[in-house]
Amino acid sequence: MKKHLIYIGLLLLCFGSASAQEKPTAFINARIIPIVGQPIEQGILLIQNGRISAVGDARTVRLAADVVTIDAQGKTIMPGLVDSHSHIGDGAGADGSNPIQPDIRLLDSVNVRSSSIQRAQSGGITTVNVMPGSGHLNSGQTLYLKLRDNANVIDDLLIIDKNGSYAGGIKFANGTNALRTGSSNFPGTRSKSAALVREQFTKAQDYREKIRKAGTDKSKLPPRDLAMEALVEALDGKRVVHFHTHRHDDIMTVLRLQKEFGFKVVLQHVSEAWKVADEIAKARVPASIILIDSPGGKLETLDVSYTNGAALEKAGALVGFHTDDYITDSRHFLRSAGLAVRAGMSREKALYGMTMANAIMLDMQTRVGSFETGKDADFIILSGDPFSVYTHVLETWIEGKKVFDRSDPKDLLIATGGYGAGSNREVHIDCFDGDLGGQE
Amino acid sequence: MVKKTFTTETQRHRDFFTKFKNAFLIKLLLSSLCLCVSVVTFALTSKAQIAIKGETVWTMASEPITNGVVLVNNGKIEAVGTASQIKIPANYKIILAKVVTPGLIDARTVVGLNGYMNQPHDQMALDQSSPMQPELRAIDSYNPQERLIEWVREFGVTTIHTGHQPGALVSGQTMIAKTVGKTADAATIVQTAMIAVTIGEGAIVSGGRAPGTRAKQAAMLRAELIKASEAVRKQDEDKKPDAKPPVEMRAEMMQKVIRREIPLLVTAHRAQDIMTVLRIAKEFNVRIVLDGAAEAFMVIDEIKASGFPVIIHPTMYRAGGELENLSMTTAGKLKAAGILVALQSGYEGYVPKTRVVLFEAGLAAANGLSMRDALATITIDAAKILNLDSRIGSLVKGKDADLAMYDGDPFEYTTHCTGTIINGQVVSETIR
Numbered sequence: 063m064k065k066h067l068i069y070i071g072l073l074l075l076c077f078g079s080a081s082a083q084e085k086p087t088a089f090i091n092a093r094i095i096p097i098v099g100q101p102i103e104q105g106i107l108l109i110q111n112g113r114i115s116a117v118g119d120a121r122t123v124r125l126a127a128d129v130v131t132i133d134a135q136g137k138t139i140m141p142g143l144v145d146s147h148s149h150i151g152d153g154a155g156a157d158g159s160n161p162i163q164p165d166i167r168l169l170d171s172v173n174v175r176s177s178s179i180q181r182a183q184s185g186g187i188t189t190v191n192v193m194p195g196s197g198h199l200n201s202g203q204t205l206y207l208k209l210r211d212n213a214n215v216i217d218d219l220l221i222i223d224k225n226g227s228y229a230g231g232i233k234f235a236n237g238t239n240a241l242r243t244g245s246s247n248f249p250g251t252r253s254k255s256a257a258l259v260r261e262q263f264t265k266a267q268d269y270r271e272k273i274r275k276a277g278t279d280k281s282k283l284p285p286r287d288l289a290m291e292a293l294v295e296a297l298d299g300k301r302v303v304h305f306h307t308h309r310h311d312d313i314m315t316v317l318r319l320q321k322e323f324g325f326k327v328v329l330q331h332v333s334e335a336w337k338v339a340d341e342i343a344k345a346r347v348p349a350s351i352i353l354i355d356s357p358g359g360k361l362e363t364l365d366v367s368y369t370n371g372a373a374l375e376k377a378g379a380l381v382g383f384h385t386d387d388y389i390t391d392s393r394h395f396l397r398s399a400g401l402a403v404r405a406g407m408s409r410e411k412a413l414y415g416m417t418m419a420n421a422i423m424l425d426m427q428t429r430v431g432s433f434e435t436g437k438d439a440d441f442i443i444l445s446g447d448p449f450s451v452y453t454h455v456l457e458t459w460i461e462g463k464k465v466f467d468r469s470d471p472k473d474l475l476i477a478t479g480g481y482g483a484g485s486n487r488e489v490h491i492d493c494f495d496g497d498l499g500g501q502e
Numbered sequence: 503m504v505k506k507t508f509t510t511e512t513q514r515h516r517d518f519f520t521k522f523k524n525a526f527l528i529k530l531l532l533s534s535l536c537l538c539v540s541v542v543t544f545a546l547t548s549k550a551q552i553a554i555k556g557e558t559v560w561t562m563a564s565e566p567i568t569n570g571v572v573l574v575n576n577g578k579i580e581a582v583g584t585a586s587q588i589k590i591p592a593n594y595k596i597i598l599a600k601v602v603t604p605g606l607i608d609a610r611t612v613v614g615l616n617g618y619m620n621q622p623h624d625q626m627a628l629d630q631s632s633p634m635q636p637e638l639r640a641i642d643s644y645n646p647q648e649r650l651i652e653w654v655r656e657f658g659v660t661t662i663h664t665g666h667q668p669g670a671l672v673s674g675q676t677m678i679a680k681t682v683g684k685t686a687d688a689a690t691i692v693q694t695a696m697i698a699v700t701i702g703e704g705a706i707v708s709g710g711r712a713p714g715t716r717a718k719q720a721a722m723l724r725a726e727l728i729k730a731s732e733a734v735r736k737q738d739e740d741k742k743p744d745a746k747p748p749v750e751m752r753a754e755m756m757q758k759v760i761r762r763e764i765p766l767l768v769t770a771h772r773a774q775d776i777m778t779v780l781r782i783a784k785e786f787n788v789r790i791v792l793d794g795a796a797e798a799f800m801v802i803d804e805i806k807a808s809g810f811p812v813i814i815h816p817t818m819y820r821a822g823g824e825l826e827n828l829s830m831t832t833a834g835k836l837k838a839a840g841i842l843v844a845l846q847s848g849y850e851g852y853v854p855k856t857r858v859v860l861f862e863a864g865l866a867a868a869n870g871l872s873m874r875d876a877l878a879t880i881t882i883d884a885a886k887i888l889n890l891d892s893r894i895g896s897l898v899k900g901k902d903a904d905l906a907m908y909d910g911d912p913f914e915y916t917t918h919c920t921g922t923i924i925n926g927q928v929v930s931e932t933i934r
Contacts, residue, residue: 356654359853360620389853478831479827484827
């Protein structure tokens with residue numbers, strides 16, 4: 063009982079401090095890469111109340127008398143990384159009962175205490191599209207998260223829009239992952255896969271039409287269908303379709319479906335993008351690529367290439383990157399940009415791909431992805447050049463709050479690994495670091 | 503001659519790479535005056551005479567040489583020194599590079615036995631019919647024309663210690679090969695290097711079959727070693743030259759272990775499993791090379807006392823299951839404790855199908871190892887663990903002419919491998 067009183071006291075304390083107007087904070091003397099605009103040497107990043115209030119240098123940014131300054135001499139500051147495809151949080155979407163399950167929400171599956179979320183923070187990832195797997199034509203609705211610190215429940219990580227709904231897309235896949243021979247309802251061929259997806263979108267078009275016809279007459283509304291509702295959101299462009307696709311012919315199938323149904327799509331993985339880069343650019347469809355250490359591992363990725371980024375950039379397509387964590391570790395996300403540059407991509411577009419391009423793919427470009435006044439104060443402080451293997455993420459900040467600090471031994475353990483690094487995060491009372499003991 | 507076989511799609515992929523890279527390449531080559539490299543063909547014979555001039559030459563036998571020269575003749579290193587010390591004979595082909603290192607050594611991999619398609623027909627590193635198969639030879643599964651061998655070669659890897667993978671108590675033998683050669687026999691330099699053993703979760707079998715627990719693994723391995731010890735004792739007592747017992751393949755291999763002719767390569771990740779290995783090693787006085795060893799940092803003193811070397815897990819390995827506590831800093835900690843340590847690409851069951859030791863060493867350099875020590879984990883120290891340091895691993899007169907060339911710090915993400923030489927032949931000019 064006494065313990066509970068301590069809890070309540072602590073919570074009140076926390077609440078009290080959080081409600082106060084924050085003083086502006088200025089990070090000075092850093093090399094700042096704003097993504098939109100040229101890098102600034104000896105730059106200043108000014109933040110207040112979780113937003114960016116100014117970016118520039120001593121000549122362009124005026125600092126108020128009460129500003130808190132943090133000297134970042136010798137360090138590089140850039141926007142928090144956006145990962146457009148990840149599986150952190152130990153979630154699982156659709157089950158084995160059906161190849162198409164748009165009614166499934168990853169929202170109902172994520173463990174916010176998973177160590178994978180902390181790993182992503184230590185890798186500098188601030189916004190992430192967490193998706194269900196690719197073993198289905200449609201494995202459910204994805205979740206866009208801000209990796210805020212010490213989340214207690216999933217709501218603490220959600221990104222809420224003006225209408226009060228949380229942000230997320232919907233996951234589709236083609237190629238071999240969803241093929242299951244001998245199954246009565248899963249597809250056995252690529253043509254069957256496309257037909258099943260087209261069938262569902264056609265149904266969704268009918269469903270939407272019924273709703274439109276019903277107008278204000280609620281009695282004429284079709285019965286609620288969770289799957290159809292999600293697909294209608296996709297048809298209306300309110301829910302971005304994230305389409306797992308590897309081979310050149312599968313990529314073209316996605317472009318064909320997109321043309322037929324008009325949904326907003328992001329090509330995910332696109333291992334053979336270099337073969338159809340012009341077609342992707344011409345369709346004005348963005349592509350999120352993954353850089354992996356060697357080709358193969360499955361038949362669809364025999365021809366995956368480090369040159370995908372360069373090829374897509376050259377063709378004029380919007381290129382982003384993703385970890386596909388557990389496939390690549392979130393802690394090494396910046397490495398993807400480095401390897402893309404190794405294979406000919408420009409440094410500017412590679413960094414854009416780690417941030418702004420991914421933000422655009424998640425329809426989040428007004429809030430994250432670059433340093434522009436009014437955007438969320440999501441940023442990372444690096445020890446050096448973002449493309450260097452020797453560079454470490456020193457700090458990760460989300461909405462003006464530090465969520466990762468490499469100088470803190472607990473955070474360092476997550477960043478490098480070590481005993482206990484893989485364990486799920488313990489229950490934590492915000493702003494209290496002491497040991498409450500007993501069962502929490 | 504290097505036999506090059508690609509699938510049509512791979513060939514197209516390479517064509518694209520070449521086309522795309524042209525503008526970049528020309529700039530690169532002009533700036534480094536490397537035009538000679540671009541016209542070198544694969545027609546070089548093992549008798550080729552080459553002079554490799556490097557702005558920095560990491561010999562691994564001395565401090566790195568600034569403006570160094572390596573002379574290669576008849577497949578061997580003829581001379582190493584500074585440009586002012588070494589006179590390049592007129593008929594030698596000159597290759598320029600920013601950074602030159604010994605050819606890289608991958609101290610533990612499965613490429614060649616496991617292929618990049620990851621289909622049943624090209625996955626040969628594990629037979630699960632029995633938990634005890636030391637008689638399985640790696641060379642009988644090794645495909646020297648596997649795409650992944652070419653892939654790692656293009657990053658500068660010239661020697662691989664490959665073979666049976668973790669996953670059975672005793673999964674089979676390992677071998678050492680150069681990453682070139684038309685046939686397995688031509689590529690192989692050590693046919694039986696070690697016997698692959700796995701202790702821990704990775705080799706526990708379900709469904710009521712053995713070994714189902716850690717204690718059972720230890721008991722089965724001890725029983726096998728006891729049997730071999732008895733046989734060895736009997737052979738030594740019974741020294742009649744004509745009385746050769748019939749060869750029994752399985753027993754023969756474990757007897758070689760008891761005779762300390764070959765080491766056990768034991769994959770053990772948990773600290774408790776590493777201790778089991780040390781306990782059994784002491785009981786039978788066998789040679790051990792520790793492999794994987796995710797929790798090695800928890801028993802550093804004990805490993806140090808054993809004197810066994812460690813082929814540590816890849817720095818970027820996935821931290822899950824019995825590897826949940828792995829750390830990117832372990833190679834650095836083992837090195838600091840004076841333990842001989844090498845890096846490996848390890849075993850991958852999915853995507854990527856192999857890692858590249860060059861990258862793993864780079865991350866180790868970013869997490870506690872010096873540049874020199876990180877390079878040693880994939881060159882000279884790896885050679886020492888493989889007992890081949892008299893032949894490979896450093897740029898020293900008389901050793902095999904295996905070299906890798908880079909256009910900058912080899913560990914940087916944005917640096918390229920510009921060429922690979924094996925046994926004095928240029929085997930890769932792909933800019934990777």
